[in-house]
Amino acid sequence: MMSRRHLRYLLTLPWLLLGLLTLPLQAALQLQENSPPQSLTAQVEYLADPTGTLRLDDLLTASQAPAWRRASKLNFGYVDGAIWLRLTLQSVQSQTGDWRLEFSYPSLDRITLFDVGSDGVRLGQAGDMLPFQQRSVANRAPVFDIRLQPGERRTLYVRASSEGAMTLDGTLYARNQHERHSVDGYLVHAMYSGTLIALGCYNLLLFFALRERPFLYYALFVSAFFVGILGLNGLGAQFLWSGGNWWTNRALPFGINAAAAIGLLFARSFLDTAKWMPRGDRWLRLATILLSGCALATLLLPVQQALQLMSISGLCMCVCTLITGFVCVRKGAPGAALFLLAWLTLLLGASLLALRNFALIPSNAFTMHAMQIGSALEMILLSLALAARFNELKRQKEQVLQSHERQLEHRVAERTEALEEANRQLSSMAMQDALTQLANRTSLQRQLDQAIQRAKRRNETLAVMLIDLDGFKPINDLHGHELGDQVLIEIARRLRDCARDSDLPARLGGDEFVLICEAIHSAEHALEVAERILTGLHAPILLGELCLQVGASIGIVLSRGEESGTTLIRQADAAMYAAKAAGRNRVMLAHALNRA
Template sequence: MISKSPIALSGQLNRWDYLVKSVPHMFTELTLSAVNSYASRAIIWLGMLSFTLAAQATPLVIDPAIPSYMLANHVDILEDREGKLTIADIAQGAHDGAFRPAVAQGSSLKNNALNFGYSSSAWWLRVTADNPEAVQNRMMLEIAYPTLDRVEFYAPVKDGWLKLQAGDLLPFAARPVVHRNLVFPLQLSGGTQQFYLRVQSLGSVTVPLQLWQADAFESYNQRSYVALALYFGMLLALMAYNLLLYLSLRERAYLVYVFFVTTLAIGLLSLSGMGNQFLWPDWTTWGNIALPFGFCMAGLFGTLFTRVFLDTAKTAPRHHKVLVALGWLFVVTGVAALSLPYQYSAAVVSLLGMVTPIVVISSGIIGLRRGHPGARYFLLAWTLLMIGVSTQGIRNVGWLPTNMFTLHAIQIGSALEMLLLSFALADRINVVRRERDLAQAKLIEAMGERLDVMMSVIPDIVFYKDRSGVFLGCNKAFEALSGHTENEIVGKTDFDLVPREKALYFREQDEAMLESGKPRRNEEWVPTADGRSILLEMVKTPLYGTQGEPIGLIGIGRDITERYRGIELERVRNRIFELLASGAEMSDILTQIIDYVEQSRSGLLCSILQLDETGKFLLPGAAPHLPEAYNQAVSNVPIGEGTGSCGTAVFRNERVIVEDIRTHPYWTPYPEILELAEQAGLISCWSEPIRSSKGEVLGTFAIYRRQTGAPEESDIDLIQQASHLASIAIERKRAEDLIWQQANYDAVTNLPNRRLFRDRLEQELLKTHRDGQSLALLFIDLDRFKEVNDTLGHDIGDLLLIEAAQRIRNCVREADTVARIGGDEFTVILPQLDDINRVEQVAEKIVDILAMPFALREEAAFVSASIGITLYPDDAEDAENLLKNADQAMYVAKNKGRNCFSYFTGQMQEHAQHRLHLIRDLRNALPGNQLHLYFQPIVDLRDGRIVKAEALIRWQHPERGLVSPMEFIPIAEEIGMINDIGNWVFREAAGWMKRWHGQRYSCAQVSVNKSPSQFFTESSHGVWLKHLREIGLPGECIVIEITEGVLLDKRADVTKKLLQFRDAGVQVAIDDFGTGYSALSYLKKFDIDYLKIDRSFVRDLATDPNDLALSEAIIVMAHKLGLKVVAEGVETAEQRDILSAAGCDYAQGYLYAKPMPAKEFDALLASGSPLKS
């Protein structure tokens, strides 16, 4: 290998095909390649057609004085289509006849490039050189087309042929001369000699041949190195410069341009051979695809730069779409170039390179027409590139002489293009700056105009003063405040516009601010032109001259009067709530409101009147600054049309304005009030109704003035605010009073409830203990009230409670306390007892008055009272125990027969403890299986057979033994267990009846008692009927026993439930008939099946004619109504006979059998034995 001088950075740029490859955007490659290919081939085939005249090309004569030789006209060529010929085959001479001149005789190829187009053949080139001198010449053979795949050079040597090879598919280090182009050393001795080249490439086979004297080649190489260094150095500088611009400005166009130059440089480096030499000498694969890939990416970023720089989306929308499409085609081609054969990707790149410049330049023309500021530079840059391409193309065809410009026209054109584009990008900064400055200037001008407009319309006052306090200017708001125009204000001081005292204050504030040099904020009350005073939030700031000296001040003030009043209003509101929370008097709360209004407006006097409970008169609420005589005179003012300002305002529920009370018809009917008003100097009166949150009138807020006139809008706002505050206070106070009333008083009787009663009892005990006196507590329970409530309804029950409360109050002193502590229970506190006998007198009086009939609407009711009495400190020393003792004493009174009173004793305490234990144990009786079901037979009086039975309950207490139902049933009703117990009894009874029905025993029905509380429980009713359906027991097997009180209840669901029983087949019996209220119409109204004569009538049948008459009457009446009769409590044969003779149907009692456990009764039925009577 022969090493040479420093390597140049670019290839020979004077070759026609090299020109085509080096065009940055490759838009002429196909055209120029075609022209070159056709021209070369025409000359070559011309030579082949004239082979009879010349068998070989003209030999090259070597002249040492000539530095280089263009060899195209001295080359013979041979096409090896199969590529199998070797130098040995050629050297034997067997193929000499196949060689033909590359250029026909008489013709010449001025561009020195043999172009065989895209060919897969191997091409043999033969050059004959004649060296007349006997001295050897050292020469260099250059093929200035570095993209050929493989070139083999053969030179004759003593023992045969010297073979050298190079190409872009071979490692760069294997080249005989380290050079960007394909260079082979040649030693020419004296005489004639031949050397051969074998060329093969997948791309365009272009062979620009030039033979150099060694010294001349060295000089040429150095010059081209400098030119290429300058060229690629310029590209590098442009990339760095625009990258820095991008990093500074973050403008996308700069970054796109950097990528454009970078990818273009990659393509040019590959085309010039510089890439193979310096960047990828050992990467032959990349060296083969770098050219099409680099130019594809350059095309992509070139089209993208055009779009961004010219903003084609706006300036040329159609071209924009084409550019986008070209960009994507470049992307696809670039990706394909990584895997497709070189010739295909190069062909596509050439085609795109022909179309792209046309679209780019036409986009620039459109941008120029539409006034794009950078379009002229853009268009000029691409024009210069095209001039460079055209110039070198024309030179290559021999139409222009070869000189420095024509030789490097493409480099010069592309360099100028990139310089101009960089200048355009730089100018873009100036354009943007100019546009920004122009926009800012317009904005400042517009802002100045807007400022003038704003200064004239803003509600805040603005003024300017010099250091002496002389006004220099102001806005419209200040003009309105002062009542003067700006021309009148300028040149004056505060002393010319406001009172001297206020002007002195303003001057002190200004001088203090100017001395400090800092803005000052403060609040100032300022008089207005219309005589009012407003509160301004004033900010005054120093104004400085060009030397930084203070020359005056600017003041900006905002009217915050309403905000101040809002704060004051909130303060008053909070104060009202504080007073309400602390339980202050209403007059004190309303006075706070009046003070707020009178302080907000000078010269006002206010009054608040409240509507009385009847809604017919106004009562004084608060008027702290009106004469007392006047306040007394307007007290109890009636509500009505024309009854003064306030009475009329409440009557109309709207504001009433009287501008002069002295002549107004609302005031003339009240000369005394009018005279007092005139004495107080009151001339006009504005009255505003005080309304609740629901719109109800609560009173009136009146404002008096000492001059005539109507209120302004701000006055009306103030009146409304004040009346709203008053409504809050009045309504909240009433609500609190109502809450306290509800919390401490019974809603029905309006008596103190349990809570207030306990509080008063505690207070009375403390007072009694302190005074060393005695106190009595009466516990009153209304007897049979529950029956009245159940039968006549709750409305009647409430009327009875109200009447009872009033009767009890009439029996005690004013200082005594009567309370209702729940249900039908009342208490009476008798404090300060001097005579213990008074307690008994009060108790007797209460018992007597409550025993009197109660006429309640159309009904008459009878109750009595059971009263328990306990004494302090004899019986207990605290309220809790006193109440317990009184309660126990009350139960003793009940057990004594009711309608009486009883004093507490020690035995009562034991009874109470027993009762508490019984309640506790009863809660465990049902889950503990302590309750048992008993049955008492009901017999047919005609034959004595058992046909029915009544289900009864017994409690087998584990410690006390058998507990009577008379003892625990009332307790069960009291503690709410009666429903659970009743349901249990029904299920058990139905279960036994199911057995007897299935066994066809004589007992065909079972009677089950249903108390009123159970009857009116919806769930219990449904549960019973559902249970019958579940066990499959016919309803006819069940009789439900109810009291007369249930039928007398006026609730609608009584009929409904009785009908449900009837529909289910269940029969109904009236228990204890004749002992309740005498309202027999219900027997006709309701579907009843049986009447049970109470044992109290049966007991004395034989001795008491009245009982006999009543019993007979019941039997006759029942039969007339189609009812059956059952007599209870039959204990003697005589009673049985009388009842049988009277026609009674059934009997029940100890004569036949006592109640017996269910199993015993079951055995009795199973035996079929008749009962003995």
Template structure:
């Protein structure tokens, strides 16, 4: 009955469509333009003249010779106003004439439209003052040359009052359909916008259809959907060409392709459409004869498609039109046969393709010129394709549902068949066995699995894992199912699963995909084995070994406890664990480890008092027994603690079980607590697991406390808890090493409490101990946290003041210690007045070993004590003398330059390979009239502080340059002289360019001079520093980096500032032969420098062994006492003149 109704509907639609196609338009004489009319369909006003040879001109057809040869395009009296002129396929050219009678001159522009985009040549003629004006268009003319940019052929027209003649010449190798319209320009624009919107919607629907079916193909992998995509795409190309959108938007500059796209697109669409019919209806099986016919048509379409590339457009278009008439018969008849045979999608297919093929046929017969052209014949294929698209979408959707139902039925039947055969077998197996379909629905299980879940098989069938487990747990099981079904081999894994009896069992699970006879996936079968006991034993052993390993490696207690907690949480992912430690006073619980609990909750329970009824943990520790709270929001132990309950609620905590942690002798050390996100109590296996975790925590706590106690007793004073002599020695060695590396100062203070023995003997040892404790507290309050205060015996204390920026900071600290110890000590009822004697020694000024420093400080302390106590003394009077000497030295230095007391000395720098004096470093000496030679280390820092360094530096540079000019002129081996320039010189010297100017003045090349700078300068990003270095580089003056590696990490600046030499500091060179670290650092500096293209100079070379090591390492130059001390300029001049080699 359904099929009969569909047939009746189809017949009704076909009859209605045919009657609409037969409508014709009536022709009339001259077109009279009325001002209120903005649109005219003008075919009935047109006269036509055929030009078979295409030789007539506008002058010919407008003249008297051919004027009467025109005939009306339509018979007189035709009342159908919307007919379009159609000559079918014709090789002739046609002239169309239109008489326009305008009652008045039009002030606005009109547009003359030929509304068919597939015409090769169109010429439009209007009368002009000097003859005829011609405008050309056509689909063989580049789109940019059209008079109006439009998908059809549109010509602008201005009309004056009276009658005017318009001529149109049309020629095309395809069908000659000529719809003619005359528009007022504004109305044409409005109509045009509407038309483009409709076309955009139309082709958008086609694009959506292609994408939809392409997605179906990738999802189902059925070729029919891909073929249909090809059909839709090919038909879209033809329709885009037919509508003119192709020429306008896709290939505006390729008119030849635009001419061929129409037959190519429709030929390809026909081929894909035939193949789609064969696949969709399965004609090879359902109607073999029709299948042979369809194969023949497919071959003709493919031949036509190939021929379109070689044959003229006209023949290709004729062939496609002819095939378009024949194809519906074969396709529709195939659909009818399949419908009779009960094909499930044939009714949709038949109706859809009937409508499309009617549209294609109408286009074909219209192209042949057998029916008149109107809206329905012009747009028949578009109308048919829209209807086809909608109906065929239903057919494809219906096809998916049918295939899915068939596959589901087959799948379930196959699985049920397997299930019945296995049922009797699997029920006898103790392992847990179940099987599911590919959507995760249970299809059956054995008796063991029923007892595991506490559900009968009938309750399981048809349900999924989500019906029996919380969502997070079910998601995990489901992911394992999918992983198993994604592969071919069995999927093995292990997992904890809650059993119906409350136990948590550890399963070894094997899930194997099940496939049908054709290789299609049906589902899976799962087999689980209980290995709980084996797993717990292995986990306990692994955790115990891990804890002992951490303890053996010196791991900190929080790290060890964290591992214990993580172990339990890994075994049971639904549990959150916490370890709280009882404080030394035995009154409060302190957080030990709780990585998974909220931070706010951990902060709230930290420092929680213990007591009966103080939560689960406080009660467990107070009573020394396990406390289990099933629901903390209802239990009296928890209700008073509203703040903690609120934080617990935020963290999703509901139940809490707490197990006391006991030492080996039964003392309570803390508690191991477990939280759950739901009400509950532990089962036997849970309690066993908690006890094992508490035992491991106990081992860790006792071990670390014993270890800490032993270390503390070995390194700290038992009375004052300050570092003892042993730890003091270690700290002092560390600070000395650090001070040496960073080139700063260190002070050691030795403090002795005056007359302490009298107090200790008089008031007793207890009071003496209290006095020592208070003295230790006062001394510690006077120094920084980074400093070290130690008690090394009796009433003797030491203080290490490290990383001092200057020794001047020592004295205020010493004074503060003296003052604070002189204040009265209130010890019980006794007020005791004490004083202290303090000795100070400095590193490295006074000594370089721990023993010597301690001895020096002790001696200085006795000096202070001998001076009357309650004071301090330096190891020597060097600091007092230094301060006075400093003032005198600054005063004398101010006049030393003008008094010519400075001398320039040179120290040779030797080429290690040749032994020649290749360079020299210029050094300054001060010949003081009273003191003799003053060490530069004494006066250079003062010169920098006072700013005299600028003038002194200029003097050294000028002197060195003069000597270098002499050696350069004499051709001596010394090629360069190095001059030191400190950061203060760069920042204070406004004459940085003066050095370059001086070299130019004396005619000395810049390459003869080297400026030595420190690493710290490279870190100074000030503009004047950078500019000075750039000025030196531009003048050819090279730059050497002095004391490299001793203070700053300046490697990133080496290339930025174009450094030429690195000078290895003497501190690395000194112990080359004995210290592997210094050797490694020196070799690394040399390799790095050479990689960067830099030369290396080693300072402080004093032995042949050092020289040989440096030479083997690839060092370029050496400087040191092995070769020569710094010597006066005259002596160095003589040395060069002698040409001495150092080998």
């Protein structure tokens, strides 16, 4: 069934044809078979329609036709109403030519093409607020088919209205040229989208594996930013929200504002601003809250204001992160240099896009896709920065662990040394007499056995002297055990002083002592050593006001390592008792010894 709009154009067709005959001829763009793509800039005329009430018949009626202006640029920024474009085409081909007119900015709300020729008006529609299946050509950007017969002349009237930036840069392609151009464009956007999806998923998996918050914030940042980009490049309106509904004009400002808020969360977590700049961290927290509010506001404000808020908040966010990055670089925060470089690329892209949206710089392929170019570089650099930061933190943790390990090893070494010293002390205590600090009976037996083995191996003479004090018991009984212990300590000291350095003095028990003397040359040598000891022990002992004196009976046995230690002690003991029987305080050599 014919729509009312089409019926209206059919009813006014005679008047339109009459208007065409009365209008002056416009300079036509000549099209031929090998014509390259033609930019609309400087080729078209434009007409502002602030109220949005002009209709095609108003433009074709000579008496009412407003003044057209030659367009030096086709980026009009944010405008009210509609913008009309007019372009006259002239075919100089010898056969029918198929052409396509593409407007490079996919976020235009509605574009209507009136293709006026001698056969009437051909109507085409496009725009992201139009359900995708109703577009004249299935493409993410506004595209229209134009067919010219040989020598035919047609005039194109384009009416564009949009709540966003009115960017009407367009190009006229031969159909086969446009198909190649379109495939290349989809390929580039697919690669860009794939890069964002891969980076987001990869860092999300890293978060699940490592439980590091920066990876989660990065994945959320990429996701929110990707939503905004889908609203900008037309892929969202083609594949995800193709019904031309309320969300179509909200995806871009909401996604970018949400990405700005999450980006500050990422910056705070990545740079650890609470540590490196605690005062600035409080301001960043406040800015995050404000940007979150801006993201919600884009769902409620008029679209034009939401887009303007997006541009302003995006730039403010980039400035905040740049200042934060500079401060953290100066303070040496891990990964801050790469972080700063990444945000510089995004700031450059966002600045170019914002300036283009406000019509302050020319609109071209670079400025139109500046955000995507900058964001792609930024995402890659941030991913590298995350890896660098993780490696740096890992290195720092390893250094801390190594430092702790060294401290632990040092403490273990100290404790081991202390334990060894304690063991030595315990061993020494186990082998020493607690009172006199001389070797005890256990140590005596061990040392004597070793001395016997050495004497036998070296064919040397070994002397074992058993010393029993004379007159000690009366001192002990009269003055008490405490004084007796002091006497024993003094006797042990004198025994060490009188013995040779190689001799081993030991306490056998009570007031009995043993001296092991190795490398004795003869019996006379042994007697000489014993007499020196006897003299040293017999000297008076001064203990406070007391002057005490004890003697000693010494029994000596000589051996060349043929007897056991027990036998030698028994023989020395017998010689000592012989000395006591002979009158005490003397030396007696065991008569059974073969004298050297």
